[in-house]
Amino acid sequence: MIEIRDLTKVYKLNKKQMKESRTTNPRKTAVDHLSLTARPGEIYGLLGPNGAGKTTTLRCISTIIRPTQGEIYVSGHEVQKEPEKVREKIGFLTGDIKLDPQFSVDYMFEFFGRLHQIPEEKLRARKEELFTYFGIKDFAHKKMKELSTGMGQKAAIAVCLAHDPDIIIFDEPTNGLDVITARSVTDYLKKLRTEGKLVIISTHIMSEAEKICDRIGIVIGGHKVMEGRLDEILQETGSEDLEDAFFELYRQTQGEE
Amino acid sequence: MSGIRQICGKELARVFYDKKMLFSVFVLPVVIMIAVMSLVNTLGRKQEEDVESHRAVLCLENAPDGFEELLKSSGISYTIKPFSDEGEVQTMLLEGEADLWIAFPEAFAQMVQEYRQGDAVPQIKTYYNPSEDYSREAYNTISTGFLELYRQRLLAERVDDMAGLTVFTVNSDNPEMMIQDDAKAGGKLMGMMLPYFVTILLFAGAMGIGTDMVAGEKERGTMASLLVSPIPRSAIVLGKVFALMIISGISSVIYVAAMVVFMPQMLGGSSEELGISLVLSPSQIGMLAALLVAIAFLYSAIIVLVSVFAKTVKEAGSYITPVYMLVLVLGITTMFTNGTPKEWYYIIPIYNTSLALQGILTQEVTGGQFILTLGVTLVLGAAMVIGIAKAFESEKVMAI
Numbered sequence: 001m002i003e004i005r006d007l008t009k010v011y012k013l014n015k016k017q018m019k020e021s022r023t024t025n026p027r028k029t030a031v032d033h034l035s036l037t038a039r040p041g042e043i044y045g046l047l048g049p050n051g052a053g054k055t056t057t058l059r060c061i062s063t064i065i066r067p068t069q070g071e072i073y074v075s076g077h078e079v080q081k082e083p084e085k086v087r088e089k090i091g092f093l094t095g096d097i098k099l100d101p102q103f104s105v106d107y108m109f110e111f112f113g114r115l116h117q118i119p120e121e122k123l124r125a126r127k128e129e130l131f132t133y134f135g136i137k138d139f140a141h142k143k144m145k146e147l148s149t150g151m152g153q154k155a156a157i158a159v160c161l162a163h164d165p166d167i168i169i170f171d172e173p174t175n176g177l178d179v180i181t182a183r184s185v186t187d188y189l190k191k192l193r194t195e196g197k198l199v200i201i202s203t204h205i206m207s208e209a210e211k212i213c214d215r216i217g218i219v220i221g222g223h224k225v226m227e228g229r230l231d232e233i234l235q236e237t238g239s240e241d242l243e244d245a246f247f248e249l250y251r252q253t254q255g256e257e
Numbered sequence: 258m259s260g261i262r263q264i265c266g267k268e269l270a271r272v273f274y275d276k277k278m279l280f281s282v283f284v285l286p287v288v289i290m291i292a293v294m295s296l297v298n299t300l301g302r303k304q305e306e307d308v309e310s311h312r313a314v315l316c317l318e319n320a321p322d323g324f325e326e327l328l329k330s331s332g333i334s335y336t337i338k339p340f341s342d343e344g345e346v347q348t349m350l351l352e353g354e355a356d357l358w359i360a361f362p363e364a365f366a367q368m369v370q371e372y373r374q375g376d377a378v379p380q381i382k383t384y385y386n387p388s389e390d391y392s393r394e395a396y397n398t399i400s401t402g403f404l405e406l407y408r409q410r411l412l413a414e415r416v417d418d419m420a421g422l423t424v425f426t427v428n429s430d431n432p433e434m435m436i437q438d439d440a441k442a443g444g445k446l447m448g449m450m451l452p453y454f455v456t457i458l459l460f461a462g463a464m465g466i467g468t469d470m471v472a473g474e475k476e477r478g479t480m481a482s483l484l485v486s487p488i489p490r491s492a493i494v495l496g497k498v499f500a501l502m503i504i505s506g507i508s509s510v511i512y513v514a515a516m517v518v519f520m521p522q523m524l525g526g527s528s529e530e531l532g533i534s535l536v537l538s539p540s541q542i543g544m545l546a547a548l549l550v551a552i553a554f555l556y557s558a559i560i561v562l563v564s565v566f567a568k569t570v571k572e573a574g575s576y577i578t579p580v581y582m583l584v585l586v587l588g589i590t591t592m593f594t595n596g597t598p599k600e601w602y603y604i605i606p607i608y609n610t611s612l613a614l615q616g617i618l619t620q621e622v623t624g625g626q627f628i629l630t631l632g633v634t635l636v637l638g639a640a641m642v643i644g645i646a647k648a649f650e651s652e653k654v655m656a657i
């Protein structure tokens with residue numbers, strides 16, 4: 001279970017960043033008093049436009065960055081108080097998490113498995129299962145730098161799931177993948193859900209959210225503006241599909257400002 | 258903390274599975290060091306031999322009878338160059354065509370022969386060109402060496418008892434005049450060179466790998482995957498520092514071994530010729546090893562600490578350069594300092610290690626100085642490791 005209570009994340013900008021975003025305010029509130037709960041056996045989707053704060057939220061859950069305010073409980077462990085306990089439970093994946101280019105997929109899988117202190121036997125079984133599922137076996141001995149984007153992404157997913165985490169945090173799972181690879185990834189996420197795992201993803205692709213997410217949290221400007229199952233969201237906004245609902249919500253928040 | 262072993266293992270694998278890396282870290286620096294030193298020495302000796310075997314070109318003016326015979330019999334090889342006037346000799350000396358001009362006064366032999374008390378003493382003038390190696394050599398052997406012999410010869414003709422006039426000689430028959438402990442001399446020589454190699458090669462060798470370990474990992478985007486692993490940040494830091502330490506430790510052992518083995522070649526002569534030998538006692542070896550391990554730890558910590566604050570390897574490189582300069586200055590000043598080091602010198606990190614390395618080799622370091630050096634080095638290294646772990650906690654520094 002993931003429980004976010006009143007999460008706020010403020011980035012301190014340096015001069016260069018201030019110039020880049022054309023602001024004189026050295027503080028950037030990326031996530032603003034956001035709360036949500038995601039449960040085992042569901043795929044929770046954070047849907048929002050660029051810069052909404054999705055990645056920031058997922059990074060806070062993964063203990064990579066610290067919340068400015070608020071608490072996040074992952075399987076009952078608070079991210080700031082017991083970060084190592086949290087990291088044991090999660091598998092964190094993003095398009096920009098990369099594996100050492102000069103090592104083989106095999107090596108990286110075993111390396112991370114050992115970091116998680118997985119017994120050798122179990123690690124071998126996991127490897128067999130994951131490598132077979134993602135069709136990695138053919139290039140398992142190749143160095144990461146020799147792989148294509150899709151192969152690399154598959155390898156990274158397999159490596160991040162080596163320790164069979166209960167909670168999978170996935171920032172833009174299909175970013176940069178072709179439809180076939182993307183489908184195999186989303187299918188795997190569904191498989192994880194049926195195994196009773198908690199999957200939380202971020203996306204700005206409406207169709208992806210519609211198809212695979214059990215519940216969707218719509219984030220705009222660091223605020224969670226709506227949450228619920230697809231039908232609930234459509235009903236509440238009186239829209240035909242998610243895209244219409246999204247635009248409706250987006251229009252409302254713009255109106256407020 | 259089992260994570261330390263995994264991290265360390267991965268960093269070592271990165272170097273040891275890569276043949277190019279192995280070569281450039283462990284072999285190349287040694288080869289370069291030996292090649293440069295031998296080249297410098299061989300060239301130096303070549304030149305020396307060339308000068309020694311050169312036939313001195315002499316210009317003689319009013320040379321008395323018998324002078325040339327005596328010169329010939331003294332074993333000096335020379336040729337005589339005729340000349341017509343003073344100006345010509347001078348140009349020849351200037352242009353290196355002649356090496357030495359010996360001008361006797363006219364009727365020199367007669368002046369010597371008919372000398373009475375109160376007469377002017379005849380003067381022989383010699384001219385040479387000190388910026389020409391051949392000329393300088395001719396001046397040394399003939400003007401200051403041979404002419405003294407010639408004087409003695411003429412003197413012997415004038416007085417009966419030469420011994421009465423000589424009063425004393427210095428080392429005319431004393432082959433054992435050099436009294437030194439060969440082992441200590443060898444130690445002194447190596448003590449001069451060791452700090453140089455330790456600082457330049459050890460630090461420089463670890464620099465490239467160390468910056469890559471941290472800044473490179475950030476640049477490649479692989480750091481985040483480590484940071485979400487269930488191991489403490491300090492385990493990541495220690496794993497990396499230890500890996501760097503092992504690599505630089507191994508390379509320092511190779512450097513020192515190569516130095517001992519190839520010292521004669523580098524100095525251009527066998528150890529017997531140089532009158533030195535290097536025999537280390539087990540306790541000396543133990544102390545050296547402890548210091549090298551400690552300094553490898555400190556250097557590794559320094560390099561990792563600096564690289565933590567860089568986003569790219571290139572940036573890390575530019576941060577580390579001034580640090581390297583400082584280490585260099587601290588490390589090799591011992592090469593140029595003489596006398597007994599003051600006690601408080603042993604508190605200055607890096608410098609104290611150079612002093613102690615030297616002291617161990619010349620058997621002059623005290624137990625207290627050694628312990629102090631070791632302690633300062635290790636404590637500073639540990640403090641840096643703590644600093645690095647702190648930096649790892651900072652999202653600003655890690656830029657993730």
Ligand SMILES: Nc1ncnc2c1ncn2[C@@H]1O[C@H](COP(=O)(O)OP(=O)(O)OP(=O)(O)O)[C@@H](O)[C@H]1O
Binds near residue numbers: 657
């Ligand atoms: N390290 C950082 N330092 C400063 N500002 C940051 C940092 N990371 C993100 N931001 C800012 O915080 C805001 C939210 O960023 P975030 O990456 O969470 O958005 P996102 O929802 O993931 O967007 P996208 O769909 O483009 O990935 C943005 O305005 C971004 O510029």
Ligand SMILES: [Mg+2]
Binds near residue numbers: 171
């Ligand atoms: Mg994002």
